Amino acid sequence: MKYEEAIKRLEEIVTEIESGKLDMDRIGESLKEARGLIKFCKDKLYETDEEIKKILETED
Amino acid sequence: MDTITLQELNGRVKSTLQFEMPDAYWVQAEISGISPSGQGHCYLELVQKDTTGRTFLAKAKANVWRNTWLKIKPYFEAETGESLKVGMKVLLQVTVTFHEVYGYSLVVQDIDPTYTMGDMARRRKEILDQLAKDGVIGLNHELEIPVLPHRIAVISSATAAGYGDFRNQLANNVYGFRFYVKLFQAAMQGDDVERSVIAALDAVAARMDDFDLVVIIRGGGAVSELSCFDSYNLAYNIANFPLPVITGIGHERDDTVADVVAHTKVKTPTAAAEFIINMVFDTAQVLETLARRMGDAVTGRMNTETVRLERLAQKLPSLFAVLKVRYEQMLENMWNKSVTGVSNLLTARVHKLELLEKSISAADPALILKRGFSLTRCNGHVVSSASDLKPGDRLTTVLADGSVESEII
Numbered sequence: 394m395k396y397e398e399a400i401k402r403l404e405e406i407v408t409e410i411e412s413g414k415l416d417m418d419r420i421g422e423s424l425k426e427a428r429g430l431i432k433f434c435k436d437k438l439y440e441t442d443e444e445i446k447k448i449l450e451t452e453d
Numbered sequence: 454m455d456t457i458t459l460q461e462l463n464g465r466v467k468s469t470l471q472f473e474m475p476d477a478y479w480v481q482a483e484i485s486g487i488s489p490s491g492q493g494h495c496y497l498e499l500v501q502k503d504t505t506g507r508t509f510l511a512k513a514k515a516n517v518w519r520n521t522w523l524k525i526k527p528y529f530e531a532e533t534g535e536s537l538k539v540g541m542k543v544l545l546q547v548t549v550t551f552h553e554v555y556g557y558s559l560v561v562q563d564i565d566p567t568y569t570m571g572d573m574a575r576r577r578k579e580i581l582d583q584l585a586k587d588g589v590i591g592l593n594h595e596l597e598i599p600v601l602p603h604r605i606a607v608i609s610s611a612t613a614a615g616y617g618d619f620r621n622q623l624a625n626n627v628y629g630f631r632f633y634v635k636l637f638q639a640a641m642q643g644d645d646v647e648r649s650v651i652a653a654l655d656a657v658a659a660r661m662d663d664f665d666l667v668v669i670i671r672g673g674g675a676v677s678e679l680s681c682f683d684s685y686n687l688a689y690n691i692a693n694f695p696l697p698v699i700t701g702i703g704h705e706r707d708d709t710v711a712d713v714v715a716h717t718k719v720k721t722p723t724a725a726a727e728f729i730i731n732m733v734f735d736t737a738q739v740l741e742t743l744a745r746r747m748g749d750a751v752t753g754r755m756n757t758e759t760v761r762l763e764r765l766a767q768k769l770p771s772l773f774a775v776l777k778v779r780y781e782q783m784l785e786n787m788w789n790k791s792v793t794g795v796s797n798l799l800t801a802r803v804h805k806l807e808l809l810e811k812s813i814s815a816a817d818p819a820l821i822l823k824r825g826f827s828l829t830r831c832n833g834h835v836v837s838s839a840s841d842l843k844p845g846d847r848l849t850t851v852l853a854d855g856s857v858e859s860e861i862i
Contacts, residue, residue: 396601396736403743410750417758420751427747434740437601438733439629445604448663449635 396437403430463553470551477548477562482513484541493519495526497537497561499545515547515559525564532566533573534703535680544568573680580685580710589692593716596697600736602665602729604633606696608653610641615672615701615722622726630733635664641671641702646681651690661695666729669711670701670722682709691715701725822853 406427409415415423436442457465486498495517501510517525530536537543546563584590605623609616616636623632637656639649650669657667669691682702688710691698697716701724702709712718719725814820818828828851829836836842848859 407746445633449633
Protein backbone atom coordinates (compact mmCIF):
# COMPACT_ATOMS: atom_id res chain seq x y z
CA MET A 394 0.00 0.00 0.00
CA LYS A 395 1.15 3.55 -0.67
CA TYR A 396 1.35 6.20 2.02
CA GLU A 397 -1.16 8.37 0.18
CA GLU A 398 -3.69 5.55 0.00
CA ALA A 399 -3.28 4.82 3.70
CA ILE A 400 -3.89 8.47 4.59
CA LYS A 401 -6.93 8.58 2.34
CA ARG A 402 -8.44 5.48 3.95
CA LEU A 403 -7.69 6.84 7.42
CA GLU A 404 -9.43 10.08 6.54
CA GLU A 405 -12.50 8.09 5.42
CA ILE A 406 -12.62 6.12 8.66
CA VAL A 407 -12.23 9.20 10.84
CA THR A 408 -14.91 11.08 8.92
CA GLU A 409 -17.25 8.09 9.22
CA ILE A 410 -16.81 7.83 12.96
CA GLU A 411 -17.12 11.59 13.37
CA SER A 412 -20.41 11.52 11.51
CA GLY A 413 -21.81 9.36 14.32
CA LYS A 414 -23.54 7.14 11.80
CA LEU A 415 -21.28 4.17 12.22
CA ASP A 416 -22.79 1.17 13.96
CA MET A 417 -21.40 0.69 17.47
CA ASP A 418 -20.58 -2.91 16.64
CA ARG A 419 -18.33 -1.78 13.77
CA ILE A 420 -16.48 0.95 15.66
CA GLY A 421 -14.06 -1.55 17.19
CA GLU A 422 -13.31 -2.91 13.76
CA SER A 423 -12.74 0.59 12.34
CA LEU A 424 -10.57 1.55 15.28
CA LYS A 425 -8.43 -1.49 14.69
CA GLU A 426 -8.05 -0.67 11.01
CA ALA A 427 -7.24 2.97 11.79
CA ARG A 428 -4.58 1.95 14.28
CA GLY A 429 -3.02 -0.30 11.67
CA LEU A 430 -2.99 2.54 9.13
CA ILE A 431 -1.49 5.01 11.60
CA LYS A 432 1.26 2.54 12.42
CA PHE A 433 1.89 1.92 8.73
CA CYS A 434 2.25 5.67 8.08
CA LYS A 435 4.45 6.25 11.11
CA ASP A 436 6.72 3.42 10.05
CA LYS A 437 7.01 5.00 6.61
CA LEU A 438 7.94 8.34 8.16
CA TYR A 439 10.28 7.23 10.90
CA GLU A 440 11.52 3.70 10.20
CA THR A 441 14.00 2.61 7.57
CA ASP A 442 12.33 0.77 4.75
CA GLU A 443 14.83 -1.91 3.83
CA GLU A 444 13.08 -2.57 0.55
CA ILE A 445 13.48 1.02 -0.65
CA LYS A 446 17.06 1.01 0.57
CA LYS A 447 17.77 -2.11 -1.42
CA ILE A 448 16.14 -0.75 -4.56
CA LEU A 449 18.15 2.47 -4.40
CA GLU A 450 21.38 0.66 -3.75
CA THR A 451 21.11 -1.22 -7.02
CA GLU A 452 23.02 0.38 -9.79
CA ASP A 453 21.42 1.50 -13.04
CA MET B 454 63.86 50.26 -57.49
CA ASP B 455 63.90 50.97 -53.77
CA THR B 456 63.57 47.95 -51.59
CA ILE B 457 63.14 47.67 -47.85
CA THR B 458 63.46 44.79 -45.47
CA LEU B 459 60.47 43.07 -43.88
CA GLN B 460 61.58 44.40 -40.53
CA GLU B 461 61.60 47.96 -41.95
CA LEU B 462 58.15 47.46 -43.44
CA ASN B 463 56.73 46.05 -40.22
CA GLY B 464 58.44 48.85 -38.36
CA ARG B 465 56.65 51.39 -40.56
CA VAL B 466 53.30 49.68 -39.99
CA LYS B 467 54.00 49.74 -36.26
CA SER B 468 54.89 53.44 -36.16
CA THR B 469 51.97 54.36 -38.44
CA LEU B 470 49.57 52.56 -36.13
CA GLN B 471 51.12 54.17 -33.07
CA PHE B 472 50.85 57.56 -34.69
CA GLU B 473 47.38 57.14 -36.20
CA MET B 474 45.68 55.16 -33.44
CA PRO B 475 47.29 56.15 -30.15
CA ASP B 476 44.08 56.08 -28.15
CA ALA B 477 42.38 53.31 -26.23
CA TYR B 478 39.12 52.00 -27.73
CA TRP B 479 36.12 50.30 -26.13
CA VAL B 480 35.48 47.36 -28.40
CA GLN B 481 32.65 44.81 -28.40
CA ALA B 482 33.72 41.27 -29.19
CA GLU B 483 33.11 37.61 -28.47
CA ILE B 484 35.77 35.46 -26.85
CA SER B 485 36.64 32.52 -29.10
CA GLY B 486 39.72 31.42 -27.21
CA ILE B 487 41.24 32.00 -23.80
CA SER B 488 44.55 30.71 -22.44
CA PRO B 489 46.13 31.92 -19.25
CA SER B 490 49.90 31.75 -19.38
CA GLY B 491 52.27 30.42 -16.79
CA GLN B 492 53.58 33.93 -16.18
CA GLY B 493 50.21 35.21 -15.11
CA HIS B 494 49.25 36.82 -18.44
CA CYS B 495 46.14 35.86 -20.36
CA TYR B 496 45.86 35.48 -24.13
CA LEU B 497 42.47 35.97 -25.73
CA GLU B 498 41.13 35.25 -29.18
CA LEU B 499 38.39 37.71 -30.12
CA VAL B 500 35.91 37.39 -32.96
CA GLN B 501 32.90 39.11 -34.42
CA LYS B 502 30.37 36.92 -36.20
CA ASP B 503 27.54 37.82 -38.53
CA THR B 504 23.94 37.49 -37.39
CA THR B 505 23.78 33.81 -38.35
CA GLY B 506 26.70 33.21 -35.99
CA ARG B 507 28.45 31.09 -38.59
CA THR B 508 30.62 33.53 -40.50
CA PHE B 509 33.48 35.54 -39.02
CA LEU B 510 33.40 39.23 -39.80
CA ALA B 511 36.54 40.03 -37.81
CA LYS B 512 39.17 38.38 -35.68
CA ALA B 513 41.99 39.58 -33.42
CA LYS B 514 44.35 38.43 -30.73
CA ALA B 515 44.22 40.31 -27.44
CA ASN B 516 46.74 40.10 -24.64
CA VAL B 517 45.96 40.81 -21.04
CA TRP B 518 49.22 41.46 -19.28
CA ARG B 519 49.71 40.14 -15.78
CA ASN B 520 49.12 43.45 -13.93
CA THR B 521 45.90 44.10 -15.77
CA TRP B 522 44.72 40.47 -15.53
CA LEU B 523 45.20 40.52 -11.72
CA LYS B 524 42.84 43.47 -11.55
CA ILE B 525 40.16 42.74 -14.15
CA LYS B 526 39.72 39.01 -13.55
CA PRO B 527 38.45 39.27 -9.93
CA TYR B 528 36.51 42.43 -10.76
CA PHE B 529 34.72 40.77 -13.67
CA GLU B 530 33.97 37.62 -11.68
CA ALA B 531 32.66 39.55 -8.69
CA GLU B 532 30.35 41.57 -10.90
CA THR B 533 29.01 38.83 -13.15
CA GLY B 534 29.45 35.67 -11.09
CA GLU B 535 31.13 34.21 -14.14
CA SER B 536 34.70 33.77 -15.26
CA LEU B 537 35.67 34.85 -18.74
CA LYS B 538 35.12 32.02 -21.16
CA VAL B 539 34.65 31.07 -24.77
CA GLY B 540 31.39 32.25 -26.29
CA MET B 541 31.09 35.18 -23.91
CA LYS B 542 30.37 38.65 -25.25
CA VAL B 543 32.69 41.22 -23.71
CA LEU B 544 33.30 44.94 -23.83
CA LEU B 545 37.07 45.53 -23.56
CA GLN B 546 39.11 48.67 -23.52
CA VAL B 547 42.06 47.97 -25.80
CA THR B 548 45.02 49.66 -27.37
CA VAL B 549 46.23 48.61 -30.81
CA THR B 550 49.77 47.35 -31.26
CA PHE B 551 51.85 45.93 -33.97
CA HIS B 552 54.96 43.88 -33.40
CA GLU B 553 57.47 43.22 -36.13
CA VAL B 554 57.53 39.50 -35.34
CA TYR B 555 54.15 38.76 -33.78
CA GLY B 556 52.11 41.10 -35.91
CA TYR B 557 48.79 42.79 -35.09
CA SER B 558 47.33 42.41 -31.62
CA LEU B 559 45.35 44.24 -29.01
CA VAL B 560 46.37 44.94 -25.45
CA VAL B 561 43.51 44.83 -22.98
CA GLN B 562 43.44 47.71 -20.52
CA ASP B 563 40.02 47.29 -18.88
CA ILE B 564 36.71 45.45 -19.09
CA ASP B 565 33.07 46.51 -18.59
CA PRO B 566 31.15 43.60 -16.96
CA THR B 567 27.73 45.25 -17.37
CA TYR B 568 27.92 44.61 -21.11
CA THR B 569 28.44 40.90 -20.53
CA MET B 570 25.67 40.82 -17.92
CA GLY B 571 23.34 42.53 -20.31
CA ASP B 572 24.19 40.03 -22.98
CA MET B 573 23.63 37.08 -20.60
CA ALA B 574 20.30 38.53 -19.53
CA ARG B 575 19.27 39.00 -23.13
CA ARG B 576 20.26 35.45 -23.96
CA ARG B 577 18.39 34.15 -20.90
CA LYS B 578 15.33 36.04 -21.97
CA GLU B 579 15.56 34.64 -25.48
CA ILE B 580 15.71 31.09 -24.11
CA LEU B 581 12.77 31.75 -21.78
CA ASP B 582 10.77 33.26 -24.62
CA GLN B 583 11.48 30.19 -26.74
CA LEU B 584 10.48 27.83 -23.89
CA ALA B 585 7.26 29.79 -23.40
CA LYS B 586 6.60 29.64 -27.12
CA ASP B 587 7.14 25.87 -27.03
CA GLY B 588 4.63 25.65 -24.22
CA VAL B 589 6.86 23.82 -21.77
CA ILE B 590 7.78 26.52 -19.29
CA GLY B 591 5.19 25.66 -16.61
CA LEU B 592 5.01 21.89 -17.14
CA ASN B 593 7.24 20.75 -14.29
CA HIS B 594 5.72 23.30 -11.96
CA GLU B 595 2.29 21.77 -12.53
CA LEU B 596 3.40 18.37 -11.23
CA GLU B 597 2.26 17.51 -7.74
CA ILE B 598 4.89 16.63 -5.21
CA PRO B 599 3.95 13.29 -3.60
CA VAL B 600 2.53 13.42 -0.07
CA LEU B 601 5.59 11.67 1.28
CA PRO B 602 8.59 12.84 -0.79
CA HIS B 603 11.33 10.76 0.77
CA ARG B 604 12.96 8.94 -2.16
CA ILE B 605 15.21 11.54 -3.70
CA ALA B 606 17.30 11.37 -6.85
CA VAL B 607 20.13 13.87 -6.53
CA ILE B 608 21.89 15.22 -9.58
CA SER B 609 25.17 16.69 -8.44
CA SER B 610 28.85 16.13 -8.31
CA ALA B 611 29.92 13.65 -5.62
CA THR B 612 32.77 15.91 -4.62
CA ALA B 613 30.65 19.05 -4.37
CA ALA B 614 30.39 20.43 -0.85
CA GLY B 615 26.73 21.15 -1.51
CA TYR B 616 25.92 17.46 -1.92
CA GLY B 617 27.42 16.64 1.49
CA ASP B 618 25.47 19.52 3.07
CA PHE B 619 22.27 18.24 1.51
CA ARG B 620 22.80 14.67 2.73
CA ASN B 621 23.71 15.77 6.25
CA GLN B 622 20.79 18.12 6.50
CA LEU B 623 18.37 15.33 5.56
CA ALA B 624 20.02 12.65 7.68
CA ASN B 625 20.11 14.84 10.80
CA ASN B 626 16.61 16.29 10.58
CA VAL B 627 15.29 16.92 14.09
CA TYR B 628 12.03 15.06 13.52
CA GLY B 629 13.71 11.74 12.74
CA PHE B 630 12.16 11.35 9.27
CA ARG B 631 13.78 8.77 7.00
CA PHE B 632 15.07 9.76 3.58
CA TYR B 633 16.54 7.72 0.76
CA VAL B 634 19.05 9.52 -1.42
CA LYS B 635 20.64 8.30 -4.60
CA LEU B 636 23.27 10.32 -6.43
CA PHE B 637 23.32 10.62 -10.20
CA GLN B 638 26.65 12.19 -11.02
CA ALA B 639 26.94 15.14 -13.36
CA ALA B 640 29.32 18.01 -13.96
CA MET B 641 28.17 21.10 -12.10
CA GLN B 642 30.39 23.57 -13.88
CA GLY B 643 32.13 23.92 -17.17
CA ASP B 644 31.15 22.98 -20.66
CA ASP B 645 29.90 19.51 -19.77
CA VAL B 646 27.04 20.68 -17.52
CA GLU B 647 24.32 20.61 -20.16
CA ARG B 648 25.22 17.18 -21.55
CA SER B 649 25.91 15.45 -18.22
CA VAL B 650 22.89 16.85 -16.36
CA ILE B 651 20.61 15.78 -19.22
CA ALA B 652 22.24 12.32 -19.15
CA ALA B 653 21.63 12.13 -15.39
CA LEU B 654 17.99 13.18 -15.87
CA ASP B 655 17.61 10.41 -18.45
CA ALA B 656 19.06 7.89 -15.99
CA VAL B 657 16.54 8.96 -13.34
CA ALA B 658 13.66 8.90 -15.83
CA ALA B 659 14.55 5.31 -16.73
CA ARG B 660 13.58 4.27 -13.18
CA MET B 661 11.27 7.07 -12.18
CA ASP B 662 8.99 4.79 -10.13
CA ASP B 663 11.80 4.46 -7.60
CA PHE B 664 11.79 8.18 -6.83
CA ASP B 665 9.50 10.93 -5.58
CA LEU B 666 11.64 13.92 -6.46
CA VAL B 667 14.70 15.07 -8.36
CA VAL B 668 17.05 17.59 -6.83
CA ILE B 669 19.75 19.39 -8.80
CA ILE B 670 22.26 20.87 -6.40
CA ARG B 671 25.74 22.27 -6.15
CA GLY B 672 27.58 24.37 -3.64
CA GLY B 673 28.20 27.99 -4.43
CA GLY B 674 31.79 29.09 -4.98
CA ALA B 675 33.45 32.45 -5.37
CA VAL B 676 32.61 32.16 -9.05
CA SER B 677 29.21 30.58 -9.44
CA GLU B 678 29.36 29.89 -13.18
CA LEU B 679 25.60 29.82 -13.43
CA SER B 680 25.42 30.63 -17.10
CA CYS B 681 25.78 26.93 -17.97
CA PHE B 682 22.30 26.52 -16.45
CA ASP B 683 20.98 29.10 -18.91
CA SER B 684 20.66 26.40 -21.51
CA TYR B 685 17.65 25.78 -23.69
CA ASN B 686 18.23 22.03 -23.94
CA LEU B 687 18.74 21.59 -20.22
CA ALA B 688 15.71 23.72 -19.40
CA TYR B 689 13.61 21.82 -21.94
CA ASN B 690 14.54 18.53 -20.29
CA ILE B 691 13.79 19.81 -16.80
CA ALA B 692 10.46 21.31 -17.86
CA ASN B 693 9.37 18.04 -19.46
CA PHE B 694 10.66 15.83 -16.67
CA PRO B 695 7.98 13.47 -15.28
CA LEU B 696 9.01 14.01 -11.64
CA PRO B 697 9.10 17.35 -9.81
CA VAL B 698 12.57 18.92 -10.06
CA ILE B 699 13.98 21.09 -7.31
CA THR B 700 17.01 23.26 -8.02
CA GLY B 701 19.48 24.53 -5.47
CA ILE B 702 22.38 25.62 -7.61
CA GLY B 703 23.69 28.82 -6.12
CA HIS B 704 22.54 32.23 -5.11
CA GLU B 705 24.93 34.72 -6.60
CA ARG B 706 22.43 36.44 -8.84
CA ASP B 707 19.02 36.14 -10.46
CA ASP B 708 17.43 32.82 -11.34
CA THR B 709 18.90 30.77 -14.14
CA VAL B 710 16.65 29.39 -16.84
CA ALA B 711 16.88 25.98 -15.13
CA ASP B 712 15.53 27.57 -11.93
CA VAL B 713 12.64 29.16 -13.79
CA VAL B 714 11.42 25.90 -15.35
CA ALA B 715 12.03 23.77 -12.24
CA HIS B 716 9.10 22.85 -9.99
CA THR B 717 10.70 24.69 -7.09
CA LYS B 718 13.83 26.77 -6.89
CA VAL B 719 15.74 27.32 -3.67
CA LYS B 720 19.04 29.07 -3.12
CA THR B 721 21.28 26.40 -1.69
CA PRO B 722 21.51 22.61 -1.25
CA THR B 723 20.81 23.11 2.46
CA ALA B 724 17.68 25.07 1.59
CA ALA B 725 16.63 22.25 -0.76
CA ALA B 726 16.94 19.76 2.12
CA GLU B 727 14.97 22.08 4.41
CA PHE B 728 12.25 22.41 1.80
CA ILE B 729 11.86 18.63 1.60
CA ILE B 730 11.98 18.17 5.38
CA ASN B 731 9.27 20.80 5.76
CA MET B 732 7.05 19.01 3.26
CA VAL B 733 7.40 15.75 5.17
CA PHE B 734 6.76 17.66 8.39
CA ASP B 735 3.45 18.88 6.94
CA THR B 736 2.64 15.29 5.99
CA ALA B 737 3.42 14.11 9.52
CA GLN B 738 1.18 16.87 10.89
CA VAL B 739 -1.69 15.64 8.75
CA LEU B 740 -1.20 12.16 10.19
CA GLU B 741 -1.06 13.50 13.78
CA THR B 742 -4.23 15.49 13.21
CA LEU B 743 -6.02 12.45 11.80
CA ALA B 744 -4.86 10.29 14.72
CA ARG B 745 -6.11 12.92 17.18
CA ARG B 746 -9.43 13.28 15.37
CA MET B 747 -9.75 9.50 15.45
CA GLY B 748 -9.21 9.45 19.21
CA ASP B 749 -11.63 12.31 19.78
CA ALA B 750 -14.26 10.78 17.53
CA VAL B 751 -14.13 7.42 19.27
CA THR B 752 -14.12 8.99 22.74
CA GLY B 753 -16.99 11.26 21.72
CA ARG B 754 -18.96 8.36 20.36
CA MET B 755 -18.36 6.32 23.50
CA ASN B 756 -19.51 9.23 25.65
CA THR B 757 -22.65 9.63 23.58
CA GLU B 758 -23.41 5.94 23.91
CA THR B 759 -22.75 6.01 27.66
CA VAL B 760 -25.10 8.94 28.14
CA ARG B 761 -27.71 7.14 26.06
CA LEU B 762 -27.38 4.02 28.17
CA GLU B 763 -27.58 6.01 31.38
CA ARG B 764 -30.72 7.72 30.20
CA LEU B 765 -32.28 4.40 29.41
CA ALA B 766 -31.23 3.04 32.79
CA GLN B 767 -32.82 6.01 34.50
CA LYS B 768 -36.03 5.49 32.62
CA LEU B 769 -36.28 1.86 33.70
CA PRO B 770 -37.65 2.37 37.29
CA SER B 771 -40.39 4.68 36.07
CA LEU B 772 -41.24 2.23 33.36
CA PHE B 773 -41.43 -0.45 36.03
CA ALA B 774 -43.64 1.71 38.19
CA VAL B 775 -46.08 2.12 35.33
CA LEU B 776 -46.04 -1.60 34.72
CA LYS B 777 -46.45 -2.32 38.42
CA VAL B 778 -49.55 -0.19 38.69
CA ARG B 779 -50.97 -1.82 35.64
CA TYR B 780 -50.31 -5.33 36.91
CA GLU B 781 -51.57 -4.50 40.35
CA GLN B 782 -54.82 -3.28 38.88
CA MET B 783 -55.03 -6.38 36.84
CA LEU B 784 -54.46 -8.53 39.93
CA GLU B 785 -56.99 -6.59 41.90
CA ASN B 786 -59.57 -6.95 39.19
CA MET B 787 -58.89 -10.60 39.06
CA TRP B 788 -59.14 -10.80 42.86
CA ASN B 789 -62.34 -8.89 42.95
CA LYS B 790 -63.79 -11.05 40.26
CA SER B 791 -62.73 -14.20 42.05
CA VAL B 792 -64.05 -13.01 45.39
CA THR B 793 -67.47 -12.32 43.90
CA GLY B 794 -67.38 -15.67 42.21
CA VAL B 795 -66.53 -17.46 45.41
CA SER B 796 -69.23 -15.70 47.46
CA ASN B 797 -71.84 -16.41 44.81
CA LEU B 798 -70.78 -20.00 44.86
CA LEU B 799 -71.01 -20.09 48.63
CA THR B 800 -74.48 -18.56 48.64
CA ALA B 801 -75.65 -21.15 46.16
CA ARG B 802 -74.23 -23.95 48.27
CA VAL B 803 -75.77 -22.58 51.46
CA HIS B 804 -79.18 -22.38 49.78
CA LYS B 805 -78.84 -25.95 48.56
CA LEU B 806 -77.91 -27.06 52.07
CA GLU B 807 -80.96 -25.33 53.49
CA LEU B 808 -83.16 -27.09 50.96
CA LEU B 809 -81.52 -30.39 51.82
CA GLU B 810 -81.99 -29.69 55.50
CA LYS B 811 -85.66 -29.02 54.87
CA SER B 812 -86.15 -32.21 52.92
CA ILE B 813 -84.13 -34.09 55.49
CA SER B 814 -86.35 -32.68 58.30
CA ALA B 815 -89.44 -33.64 56.36
CA ALA B 816 -88.16 -37.22 56.18
CA ASP B 817 -87.67 -37.56 59.95
CA PRO B 818 -89.42 -40.91 61.00
CA ALA B 819 -90.59 -39.45 64.35
CA LEU B 820 -92.48 -36.71 62.53
CA ILE B 821 -94.00 -39.26 60.13
CA LEU B 822 -95.08 -41.48 63.07
CA LYS B 823 -96.63 -38.47 64.76
CA ARG B 824 -98.67 -37.84 61.63
CA GLY B 825 -100.26 -41.32 62.24
CA PHE B 826 -98.06 -43.55 60.13
CA SER B 827 -96.55 -46.70 61.71
CA LEU B 828 -93.57 -48.99 61.12
CA THR B 829 -94.07 -52.78 61.07
CA ARG B 830 -91.21 -55.21 61.76
CA CYS B 831 -91.11 -58.97 61.66
CA ASN B 832 -88.19 -60.84 63.17
CA GLY B 833 -86.25 -57.51 63.32
CA HIS B 834 -86.86 -56.62 59.58
CA VAL B 835 -89.02 -53.75 58.38
CA VAL B 836 -92.07 -55.21 56.58
CA SER B 837 -92.94 -53.33 53.36
CA SER B 838 -94.93 -56.11 51.50
CA ALA B 839 -97.96 -58.28 52.65
CA SER B 840 -96.67 -61.20 50.60
CA ASP B 841 -93.61 -61.43 52.88
CA LEU B 842 -95.96 -62.49 55.77
CA LYS B 843 -97.67 -65.85 56.59
CA PRO B 844 -100.07 -66.91 59.38
CA GLY B 845 -98.45 -67.39 62.77
CA ASP B 846 -95.81 -64.64 62.21
CA ARG B 847 -95.39 -62.28 65.17
CA LEU B 848 -95.40 -58.59 64.26
CA THR B 849 -94.03 -55.54 66.12
CA THR B 850 -95.82 -52.27 65.21
CA VAL B 851 -93.95 -49.06 66.06
CA LEU B 852 -96.19 -46.03 66.75
CA ALA B 853 -95.35 -42.46 67.71
CA ASP B 854 -95.52 -43.08 71.42
CA GLY B 855 -94.66 -46.85 71.67
CA SER B 856 -95.03 -50.27 70.04
CA VAL B 857 -97.50 -53.18 70.09
CA GLU B 858 -97.06 -56.92 69.52
CA SER B 859 -99.53 -58.93 67.33
CA GLU B 860 -99.93 -62.35 65.64
CA ILE B 861 -101.21 -63.08 62.16
CA ILE B 862 -104.15 -65.53 62.06
